[in-house]
Amino acid sequence: MVKLSKTNLSRGGGELCFALLVLAVNVLAVHAASPEIADVSIGQSGSKLVINYKLKNAPAIVTFDLYKDATEESDGVRIDPALLDNASGDCHALIQPDASQNRRILWQYAKKGLEPGNLQKLKARVTAWATNAPPWYMSVDLRPATPAALRRRYYASADDVPGGVTNDMYKITHLLMRRIPAAGVEWVMGKEDRPELHTRHAVVLTRDYYIAVYEATRGQWATLNGNALPENPKYPVNQSYDALFGQNSPYPDSLDVPSGVGMTAWRNGTGIMSLTLPTDAQWEYASRAGRASRCPWGPDNLKTPDNTYDPVVMTNYANWGTQSLEDVGRRLPNDYGLYDTLGNTSEWVRDWQSEGDNYFETFQEQMLAGMPVVDPVGVSKEKASKASNVAARTTRGGHYHSYWSYIDCAFRNWYPPNSAGADWGYRLCCAVPGL
Numbered sequence: 001m002v003k004l005s006k007t008n009l010s011r012g013g014g015e016l017c018f019a020l021l022v023l024a025v026n027v028l029a030v031h032a033a034s035p036e037i038a039d040v041s042i043g044q045s046g047s048k049l050v051i052n053y054k055l056k057n058a059p060a061i062v063t064f065d066l067y068k069d070a071t072e073e074s075d076g077v078r079i080d081p082a083l084l085d086n087a088s089g090d091c092h093a094l095i096q097p098d099a100s101q102n103r104r105i106l107w108q109y110a111k112k113g114l115e116p117g118n119l120q121k122l123k124a125r126v127t128a129w130a131t132n133a134p135p136w137y138m139s140v141d142l143r144p145a146t147p148a149a150l151r152r153r154y155y156a157s158a159d160d161v162p163g164g165v166t167n168d169m170y171k172i173t174h175l176l177m178r179r180i181p182a183a184g185v186e187w188v189m190g191k192e193d194r195p196e197l198h199t200r201h202a203v204v205l206t207r208d209y210y211i212a213v214y215e216a217t218r219g220q221w222a223t224l225n226g227n228a229l230p231e232n233p234k235y236p237v238n239q240s241y242d243a244l245f246g247q248n249s250p251y252p253d254s255l256d257v258p259s260g261v262g263m264t265a266w267r268n269g270t271g272i273m274s275l276t277l278p279t280d281a282q283w284e285y286a287s288r289a290g291r292a293s294r295c296p297w298g299p300d301n302l303k304t305p306d307n308t309y310d311p312v313v314m315t316n317y318a319n320w321g322t323q324s325l326e327d328v329g330r331r332l333p334n335d336y337g338l339y340d341t342l343g344n345t346s347e348w349v350r351d352w353q354s355e356g357d358n359y360f361e362t363f364q365e366q367m368l369a370g371m372p373v374v375d376p377v378g379v380s381k382e383k384a385s386k387a388s389n390v391a392a393r394t395t396r397g398g399h400y401h402s403y404w405s406y407i408d409c410a411f412r413n414w415y416p417p418n419s420a421g422a423d424w425g426y427r428l429c430c431a432v433p434g435l
């Protein structure tokens with residue numbers, strides 16, 4: 001639905017003569033109760049621009065874009081989202097529907113060095129994201145003093161994330177997560193030429209999920225717990241699987257997480273009760289970022305003449321073969337904007353080791369019927385124990401001192417769940433809606 005209107009503004013005794021063109025757009029949602037934006041208008045309050053709107057029908061996460069020099073035929077010039085990062089009010093958050101209530105987004109353009117003369121012929125595009133398909137980025141403020149209502153903010157794209165996704169705040173005081181478009185996509189997991197890994201097989205994940213842009217860091221863990229920042233706060237935090245989920249975690253037989261463990265602290269500190277680690281399949285899907293190739297940054301053109309992969313190119317993307325952990329986010333991201341999936345630390349995922357036959361036995365019926373495996377959660381503890389005489393949890397990706405052969409989206413390793421040390425880190429994940 002599109003709504004167009006024009007408004008003139010005045011401030012004090014001066015006539016600003018903005019020619020305002022207002023455009024409201026709502027997201028087409030699948031369900032009957034689709035959120036709808038209505039009655040958008042632009043006004044001014046002091047040195048703030050005010051965008052008014054109403055939200056109808058269903059809760060939604062509301063974001064907005066602003067354009068200048070717009071016409072009825074053209075959006076004009078999009079105002080750099082970086083200039084809008086001081087917007088406040090009813091935006092970038094979950095809003096409840098109320099057709100009788102005007103919602104307001106406030107933008108302090110003067111604090112960005114702009115004057116009304118820079119902002120002619122404005123057009124505002126207000127977007128309501130259905131809660132089952134929320135914006136692509138979610139930022140969670142980990143500082144305990146932050147009021148719960150302000151803790152979670154949502155952004156339409158990487159460009160809209162305040163300060164940019166590589167800002168240090170997302171490595172120390174905030175948790176930045178990216179929605180992974182997984183629902184209903186059939187993809188191929190595993191690797192044919194690595195018999196110790198899963199044979200290639202089709203998988204379908206039935207839901208999107210949010211996953212952290214970075215490995216969890218020491219600084220984030222300290223912030224969450226109200227502690228002083230440690231040395232190297234942007235290094236990955238190293239915790240064992242047991243430290244996160246407790247000894248004898250019953251997963252996948254039960255999702256219960258006892259009190260007093262690391263994951264409980266993450267959940268209570270963020271207010272996101274679905275926070276956890278990705279499953280093995282969720283991790284690999286996110287790491288591949290839509291590619292079938294060994295590494296998420298490119299296909300065979302990265303091979304050297306002797307048919308191995310170019311370690312120099314790998315080094316651009318992954319901290320491997322070095323002597324030390326490093327700050328997260330120093331290398332290049334994959335196509336989903338995730339950093340360090342294949343290097344720095346190997347990342348715990350939820351599953352028990354699910355090697356070869358003990359994994360495929362779990363899905364024998366589907367596999368024989370040629371069907372994809374749906375939402376795999378790995379094998380039972382019993383099967384994991386049988387495979388290697390000790391039940392071990394799975395880790396994914398290589399680490400800072402690993403071999404080049406570990407730098408592979410299909411690479412999988414496993415360790416006793418009480419293993420703790422610099423090799424092991426993790427990447428948080430939560431359900432959509434993570435609201």
Ligand SMILES: [Ca+2]
Pocket residue numbers: 215340341342343344345346347397398
């Ligand atoms: Ca990693």
